[in-house]
Amino acid sequence: xxxxxxxxxxxxxxxxxxxxxxxxxxxxxxxxxxxxxxxxxxxxxxxxxxxxxxxxxxxxxxxxxxxxxxxxxxxxxxxxxxxxxxxxxxxxxxxxxxxxxxxxxxxxxxxxxxxxxxxxxxxxxxxxxxxxxxxxxxxxxxxxxxxxxx
Amino acid sequence: xxxxxxxxxxxxxxxxxxxxxxxxxxxxxxxxxxxxxxxxxxxxxxxxxxxxxxxxxxxxxxxxxxxxxxxxxxxxxxxxxxxxxxxxxxxxxxxxxxxxxxxxxxxxxxxxxxxxxxxxxxxxxxxxxxxxxxxxxxxxxxxxxxxxxxxxxxxxxxxxxxxxxxxxxxxxxxxxxxxxxxxxxxxxxxxxxxxxxxxxxxxxxxxxxxxxxxxxxxxxxxxxxxxxxxxxxxxxxxxxxxxxxxxxxxxxxxxxxxxxxxxxxxxxxxxxxxxxxxxxxxxxxxxxxxxxxxxxxxxxxxxxxxxxxxxxxxxxxxxxxxxxxxxxxxxxxxxxxxxxxxxxxxxxxxxxxxxxxxxxxxxxxxxxxxxxxxxxxxxxxxxxxxxxxxxxxxxxxxxxxxxxxxxxxxxxxxxxxxxxxxxxxxxxxxxxxxxxxxxxxxxxxxxxxxxxxxxxxxxxxxxxxxxxxxxxxxxxxxxxxxxxxxxxxxxxxxxxxxxxxxxxxxxxxxxxxxxxxxxxxxxxxxxxxxxxxxxxxxxxxxxxxxxxxxxxxxxxxxxxxxxxxxxxxxxxxxxxxxxxxxxxxxxxxxxxxxxxxxxxxxxxxxxxxxxxxxxxxxxxxxxxxxxxxxxxxxxxxxxxxxxxxxxxxxxxxxxxxxxxxxxxxxxxxxxxxxxxxxxxxxxxxxxxxxxxxxxxxxxxxxxxxxxxxxxxxxxxxxxxxx
Numbered sequence: 001x002x003x004x005x006x007x008x009x010x011x012x013x014x015x016x017x018x019x020x021x022x023x024x025x026x027x028x029x030x031x032x033x034x035x036x037x038x039x040x041x042x043x044x045x046x047x048x049x050x051x052x053x054x055x056x057x058x059x060x061x062x063x064x065x066x067x068x069x070x071x072x073x074x075x076x077x078x079x080x081x082x083x084x085x086x087x088x089x090x091x092x093x094x095x096x097x098x099x100x101x102x103x104x105x106x107x108x109x110x111x112x113x114x115x116x117x118x119x120x121x122x123x124x125x126x127x128x129x130x131x132x133x134x135x136x137x138x139x140x141x142x143x144x145x146x147x148x149x150x
Numbered sequence: 151x152x153x154x155x156x157x158x159x160x161x162x163x164x165x166x167x168x169x170x171x172x173x174x175x176x177x178x179x180x181x182x183x184x185x186x187x188x189x190x191x192x193x194x195x196x197x198x199x200x201x202x203x204x205x206x207x208x209x210x211x212x213x214x215x216x217x218x219x220x221x222x223x224x225x226x227x228x229x230x231x232x233x234x235x236x237x238x239x240x241x242x243x244x245x246x247x248x249x250x251x252x253x254x255x256x257x258x259x260x261x262x263x264x265x266x267x268x269x270x271x272x273x274x275x276x277x278x279x280x281x282x283x284x285x286x287x288x289x290x291x292x293x294x295x296x297x298x299x300x301x302x303x304x305x306x307x308x309x310x311x312x313x314x315x316x317x318x319x320x321x322x323x324x325x326x327x328x329x330x331x332x333x334x335x336x337x338x339x340x341x342x343x344x345x346x347x348x349x350x351x352x353x354x355x356x357x358x359x360x361x362x363x364x365x366x367x368x369x370x371x372x373x374x375x376x377x378x379x380x381x382x383x384x385x386x387x388x389x390x391x392x393x394x395x396x397x398x399x400x401x402x403x404x405x406x407x408x409x410x411x412x413x414x415x416x417x418x419x420x421x422x423x424x425x426x427x428x429x430x431x432x433x434x435x436x437x438x439x440x441x442x443x444x445x446x447x448x449x450x451x452x453x454x455x456x457x458x459x460x461x462x463x464x465x466x467x468x469x470x471x472x473x474x475x476x477x478x479x480x481x482x483x484x485x486x487x488x489x490x491x492x493x494x495x496x497x498x499x500x501x502x503x504x505x506x507x508x509x510x511x512x513x514x515x516x517x518x519x520x521x522x523x524x525x526x527x528x529x530x531x532x533x534x535x536x537x538x539x540x541x542x543x544x545x546x547x548x549x550x551x552x553x554x555x556x557x558x559x560x561x562x563x564x565x566x567x568x569x570x571x572x573x574x575x576x577x578x579x580x581x582x583x584x585x586x587x588x589x590x591x592x593x594x595x596x597x598x599x600x601x602x603x604x605x606x607x608x609x610x611x612x613x614x615x616x617x618x619x620x621x622x623x624x625x626x627x628x629x630x631x632x633x634x635x636x637x638x639x640x641x642x643x644x645x646x647x648x649x650x651x652x653x654x655x656x657x658x659x660x661x662x663x664x665x666x667x668x669x670x671x672x673x674x675x676x677x678x679x680x681x682x683x684x685x686x687x688x689x690x691x692x693x694x695x696x697x698x699x700x701x702x703x704x705x706x707x708x709x710x711x712x713x714x715x716x717x718x719x720x721x722x723x724x725x726x727x728x729x730x731x732x733x734x735x736x737x738x739x740x741x742x743x744x745x746x747x748x749x750x751x752x753x754x755x756x757x758x759x760x761x762x763x764x765x766x767x768x769x770x771x772x773x774x775x776x777x778x779x780x781x782x783x784x785x786x787x788x789x790x791x792x793x794x795x796x797x798x799x800x801x802x803x804x805x806x807x808x809x810x811x812x813x814x815x816x817x818x819x820x821x822x823x824x825x826x827x828x829x830x831x832x833x834x835x836x837x838x839x840x841x842x843x844x845x846x847x848x849x850x851x852x853x854x855x856x857x858x859x860x861x862x863x864x865x866x867x868x869x870x871x872x
Contacts (some may be wrong), residue, residue: 004783005608012506015426015428016400019429022195023427027375027427027428028426030369031360032360032363032366032367032463033359033360034360035363035364035366035501035502035551036366036503036580036806037501037502037503037583038583038807038808039582039584039807040583040807040808040809042583042807042808042809043501044564045461045501056668060753063819072360073360074357074359074360075362076359085358085359088354088358088666089350089355089358091515092348092350092774092775092778093195093350093354093358094353094354094357094358095220095223095224095782096220096221096222096500096501096502096549096550096551096552096553096776097222097353097354097357097364097549097550098364098501098502099501099550099551100357100358101360104358104570110529122816123406123816124702124815126816127815127816129816130501130808130813130815131501131785131816132499132500132501132552132786132813133222133552133556133785134228134781134782134783134784134785134786134814135778135781135782135783136639136785136815136816136820137781137818137819137821137822138778138781140816141818148583150214
């Protein structure tokens with residue numbers, strides 16, 4: 001049994017230590033907001049925070065997450081996260097929406113470290129998150145908008 | 151099923167209705183989407199099965215049904231908006247439910263071909279208007295006042311002289327007993343409150359807080375997971391497999407074969423079924439499978455591309471369209487041009503991999519939860535294929551994590567259905583990204599042999615677009631005397647007034663699974679077509695815009711699009727040194743769009759400086775969504791133009807994941823400025839696709855203007871223009 005602290009709630013999961021955190025979150029804990037896209041940390045759809053840092057949960061062994069503070073899209077509720085979600089709605093960012101949990105996790109982490117990011121900061125921080133629908137220009141605007149709101 | 155706002159929970163709804171009495175329930179009769187008979191289903195035992203589009207419960211709850219799968223194009227807002235506008239309710243006060251291919255919702259229950267608004271705009275407004283008229287009549291009868299003194303607003307009927315009010319819920323039962331008006335009066339567009347306005351999509355809040363349920367998120371009690379090994383060499387046959395090691399992996403329950411059915415392309419795979427998806431993937435890695443490649447391991451892109459070039463030279467092709475006498479005019483022309491254009495095979499690569507949860511239960515019943523663009527045909531085709539009565543089929547159309555044409559094809563649904571039938575448990579089969587990248591189906595390439603002729607004064611007099619390509623239906627025994635409409639899409643619909651024209655199609659078989667991709671064949675043909683028009687302009691010593699407008703003396707949407715592009719891009723304003731601008735437009739089945747793109751030379755590479763897009767629509771339901779669709783189409787087009795796409799070697803796909811089959815990332819995507827032409831009166835054109843085809847040619851025409859380098863093969867490396 002591995003103990004996981006996800007969104008300030010403790011879960012016991014029966015998983016081998018090498019199972020990716022993604023599948024523990026989705027299939028064992030049942031939080032499906034975190035998405036599977038590529039399995040090799042190329043698309044960012046599975047981004048969660050571990051101790052406040054964005055990680056690709058598809059390539060992060062669940063054993064390594066034990067005892068750490070994990071935040072998923074369902075647990076994004078502090079000031080910065082709320083501003084990001086609000087800006088995402090205001091600018092109608094998502095199209096299919098599948099990558100957006102990951103985008104929001106990356107954007108929230110960016111705004112925590114840089115409250116007023118430049119376009120170059122956004123490019124650097126958001127490059128790991130693919131969007132096949134092509135919502136990039138709205139993501140950029142929404143991050144600037146969230147920065148204004150915070 | 152987990153919490154799901156998009157999902158229809160039929161039993162709950164019927165129970166609710168039963169508890170609170172009969173409400174007003176309206177639907178559309180007939181199979182066809184052009185059926186205009188609005189039916190009162192209020193007294194029906196099972197109105198949902200009869201195709202209810204609007205349900206007004208006596209408790210005031212209003213439910214609108216969306217028959218078009220939400221794939222990111224915004225039908226979760228735009229389709230119910232058609233009804234809400236006429237019904238006088240705001241979208242944030244209604245529940246929107248997705249239909250699941252039920253027969254009575256008609257065969258237009260699909261998302262594809264940029265058809266959603268085009269097929270429903272009039273019908274669903276009429277359903278909304280009919281419901282409103284019935285509610286008005288019910289209120290006026292109750293108050294004993296003329297209907298003309300009453301009006302509807304915010305789900306309420308108001309008596310103008312007295313200010314008396316009755317909510318829709320209070321009127322629902324009385325309204326349900328009235329006759330449905332045959333020709334309900336539609337609102338004047340100038341009175342629209344929702345349509346034509348940038349309304350917020352009701353699915354977006356769910357997509358920013360993680361609660362939107364996509365196909366991959368569906369769960370049912372007792373569900374198990376499957377990962378399926380398919381032969382990486384196309385068209386191979388399964389000989390045998392050894393599952394001993396796979397079955398030793400903790401959590402693995404069973405190993406079974408299943409058939410992937412993609413039209414005529416059928417192959418057998420080996421599925422590892424386990425308690426968790428991760429265990430299924432581990433079990434799959436432990437499988438030992440023997441395949442018979444049947445000689446297909448020699449197929450490779452290099453030889454195949456050469457065979458396309460050879461075929462282009464050898465075969466004259468079947469005529470797709472001709473006017474005047476092209477051969478004679480070309481032979482006698484003062485200035486002649488010829489060019490050969492090549493495009494790549496590309497993948498759809500939606501970020502949500504293919505997946506399906508299927509549950510086959512006692513009594514020959516089949517329930518499916520999936521991301522699909524085609525719930526309508528899923529029900530009918532699967533009922534037939536698996537000999538299940540249609541009434542025993544239940545499909546839950548969940549949010550699609552991207553469609554782009556990939557989810558028009560239910561090959562991944564077949565696999566899950568066969569597995570649940572074999573093991574008697576609900577099975578969720580999920581493709582890996584590698585499966586998705588390597589197994590296709592793919593958009594095929596098209597190669598184009600172009601010919602053009604100019605008069606001595608630089609006027610276009612003859613034009614030929616010869617397309618060399620396979621067909622999307624993957625037929626090997628193609629009748630070469632016939633052209634193919636899909637593979638010559640749009641090339642004969644352009645409005646340029648050129649006297650002599652002969653477009654031809656040469657079939658060339660390709661032994662891999664193929665499929666339509668967003669904007670289908672126009673995505674490659676527009677590139678060759680509109681770049682070659684630019685080559686003709688250059689030969690005529692005219693700029694691309696003037697040359698095109700010079701061939702458009704008659705009024706047309708094409709002319710309007712180009713003139714708008716000219717205006718918004720300040721086409722005639724000089725650019726800084728080292729910059730260049732290019733224009734392209736394309737008209738095809740989905741509609742029409744165009745771009746002006748400005749680029750600058752940066753060392754060896756090119757920087758995209760400005761992107762101006764124009765889409766011609768006429769009627770607009772949600773302008774913000776139109777902009778989003780064009781922004782997205784431009785992004786997809788840029789990926790297809792500058793990223794490596796799909797190639798084959800030793801009978802297999804070379805690329806495997808986003809690392810080797812990359813998509814454009816945020817740092818590579820310029821801003822797209824979208825302009826919508828809405829002066830088309832009652833005309834309704836498609837939105838999802840027209841933003842795609844003209845992007846690559848506008849970009850390449852701009853690169854030529856900046857560098858003198860003519861790009862005739864996609865993809866190209868934008869960081870190394872040599």
